[in-house]
Amino acid sequence: MRGILSFGAYVPRLRLRREAIVRSHSWYDASLSAHRGGERAMCNFDEDAITMAVEAARDCLSGLDTAPVDDLLLASTSLPYASRLNSSIVAQALNLAENVGAIDIASSQRGATSALIQALRGGAARGALVVASDRRKAKAASAQELLYGDAAGAVLVGDGPVIAEPLALESRTIDMADHYRGAGAVTDTYWEERWIREEGHTAQIPQAIAAALRQAEIPPGQVDALCVALPQKSAAQRIAKLAGIAPDRVRDTLAATVGNAGCAHPLLMLAHALGAAAPGQVLVLVAFGQGVDVLVLRTTPALAALPRRAGAEGWMARGKAEDNYMKFLVFNDMLALERGMRADNDKLTPLSVEYRNRKAVHGFVGGRCGACGTAQWPRADVCVNPACGAVGAQEDLPFADTPARVMSYTADRLAYSPSPPACYGMVQFEGGGRLMMDFTDVDEDELAVGLALRMSFRIKAYDAARGYTRYFWKATAAHPMENKHADGNS
Structure with missing residues (x-):
């Protein structure tokens, strides 16, 4: 049917x-x-x-x-x-x-x-x-x-x-x-x-x-x-x-x-x-x-x-x-805003580089070492585990649906953001893998070490001179139901 x-x-x-x-x-x-x-x-x-x-x-x-x-x-x-x-x-x-x-x-x-x-x-x-x-x-x-x-x-x-x-x-x-x-x-x-x-x-x-x-x-x-x-x-x-x-x-x-x-x-x-x-x-x-x-x-x-x-x-x-x-x-770009000198930089996206890294950038696919099991993003030819260092042993590992937590965070009022402060920090993924990420849809007073996170596909930057939108993943607070999942509870 x-x-x-x-x-x-x-x-x-x-x-x-x-x-x-x-x-x-x-x-x-x-x-x-x-x-x-x-x-x-x-x-x-x-x-x-x-x-x-x-x-x-x-x-x-x-x-x-x-x-x-x-x-x-x-x-x-x-x-x-x-x-x-x-x-x-x-x-x-x-x-x-x-x-x-x-x-x-x-x-x-x-x-x-x-x-x-x-x-x-x-x-x-x-x-x-x-x-x-x-x-x-x-x-x-x-x-x-x-x-x-x-x-x-x-x-x-x-x-x-x-x-x-x-x-x-x-x-x-x-x-x-x-x-x-x-x-x-x-x-x-x-x-x-x-x-x-x-x-x-x-x-x-x-x-x-x-x-x-x-x-x-x-x-x-x-x-x-x-x-x-x-x-x-x-x-x-x-x-x-x-x-x-x-x-x-x-x-x-x-x-x-x-x-x-x-x-x-x-x-x-x-x-x-x-x-x-x-x-x-x-x-x-x-x-x-x-x-x-x-x-x-x-x-x-x-x-x-x-x-x-x-x-x-x-x-x-x-x-x-x-x-x-x-x-x-x-x-909604219905009102011109003075963005300041820190926002005044060329956001050209090399289309060839984006294409070659499309799985890592848009798909948020990293790697897991077939020799020692270490997870990492981005995927590389050499395992990041200093005790391993295996070459050519990486397997694709999607991170988008992997539960994660805040390892460290910063609320930055000097860096440009359309919605200040710019919040970012180190994110630790369940099962291994960590990277510095932007936080989105999270208020400054909500951020805390150990906060459960989910990944969300977002606009990373917009090249106004060429009309090009660059996308990547950001971290946002997990729903209570997702928190339970991250804790391993049903």
Whole structure:
């Protein structure tokens, strides 16, 4: 049976309170106060669509002994590169085999669901990892600045013990430009909201849902969860009523806690729904944008046996409230900041060097000596153990998922950081291996010798002169569940 084998999600740690945005713009537009409730997920300065995609994919693949990934499909409307395969960076960070197929799906609000539908319809024995991630920018004092949120979702599709089987897959393509972003533009342009609601949402979505349910031979009354990935208030309830689905079956759109994550939002909502679902339930997933995608899925008994993962709920629980709206503007390059002399250096990345070291840099692969068992990063021809010194005995050893702890740390206020102080220190990995690393998503007062850590794929530096983003791994505080794992407890 072909269907969904696993799911994952990622939501950044920082959550900007909408009240802080409204308070900053109250002098200009008092109507923004209608959106002042709740908070929106906000990327740190070292996060983007690629780093979030990696984290969501890692969450999706966690706990699986064998993950049959033959194809990687990355959907986003905010990828950093226009003429480089962004999904190749994600594939390398996940240490997928070089014979994996990879494709970027851009310029579509329905990119994630369209990719998922194609994966579910795909050929036999092809495992597909569908990942969606968006970090969209919005004009200051716009409603979108309040309604947007940064996040990612991932779904693994293939044959085997599926946790959800497709009952119907419905796609409709209608060229209605409710909003758009032209080539070279930074933010989207929106048309009138009532027109979008009446000619778009109300006129197109209920009919597509009805067609999908007919195809699945499921009456509306048997739908257990309806996921409508729209940012407008009450839109999901209105669509449910028109489709004949009970209002209490409408899933939380996560508007108050995350915001709308654009292309990634359908997969984020699906991960949230699957994390709370029981076997045998019918889920309907809806995405809108130049048409409608509708997926009707039924969960299976295998869902209960899926290894535990953070999922949407777990990442949302790790949030930290942020009230500094200026920090949000700076992190999103919407406000020019005086960075000082220490930031004034050429960040040229020799592409040949990065290529030769891609497994070590993007994949975070070190080595273990086959003679004495010593672990080290980076991998080298000679073992670093002075009592060994074996030559040519190194075997690949991935470090990304290895528990680690703080061995020493520094909070540096002289070195440049977009979010001072710059925190870094020596990290000791379980089973051997240590290196000096940057810390991220950890406050200065949280740092302590022995603090349990997990690795996170992040932006290391950005070459503004050439538009090149350099990625590497950073250390961040482990979740309490991960702390137990690091201690060797269950």
